[in-house]
Amino acid sequence: QELRVWGGGVANAQEDTLSRRVDKNASTLQVVVYKPDHTKGGILIRPKYHRGDRRGVQTFPVLTHMSIRLVPSVMPAEFGWRLPALKQLTLLLDLSVRPRWNRYEPGEGRRSIFDDGESYLRTAL
Numbered sequence: 001q002e003l004r005v006w007g008g009g010v011a012n013a014q015e016d017t018l019s020r021r022v023d024k025n026a027s028t029l030q031v032v033v034y035k036p037d038h039t040k041g042g043i044l045i046r047p048k049y050h051r052g053d054r055r056g057v058q059t060f061p062v063l064t065h066m067s068i069r070l071v072p073s074v075m076p077a078e079f080g081w082r083l084p085a086l087k088q089l090t091l092l093l094d095l096s097v098r099p100r101w102n103r104y105e106p107g108e109g110r111r112s113i114f115d116d117g118e119s120y121l122r123t124a125l
Helices: 012-024 117-124
Strands: 002-006 031-035 065-069 088-092
8 A cells, every 4th residue: 555665776676676566556555655865767666667668657546645756856647657546745855965866077067956946846846
């Protein structure tokens, strides 16, 4: 009924395993918390990834609560999650670590995760 991934890494094999579990338990999954420290393939589990289908869609009829990263912004529907019963979407921001996608190379200007914050927040919410 619940899937919680907090910290650690999610690479190909782990994403495949999580995808298989999410897809298999779609009819009973009620809560998802997904905030690994880093991933290789994406920022949210793709329900049909285990079948080699990165664009596959799955309906989660009783999932009411989901917590995912705020940065980078993503909406669950973009990753194949249909959530007709969703009541709460919590966006998580870990201020204690510097995410990989916010690093800069020497010589580049420093960018903040809050650069262009107005349009970013408008699209994320």
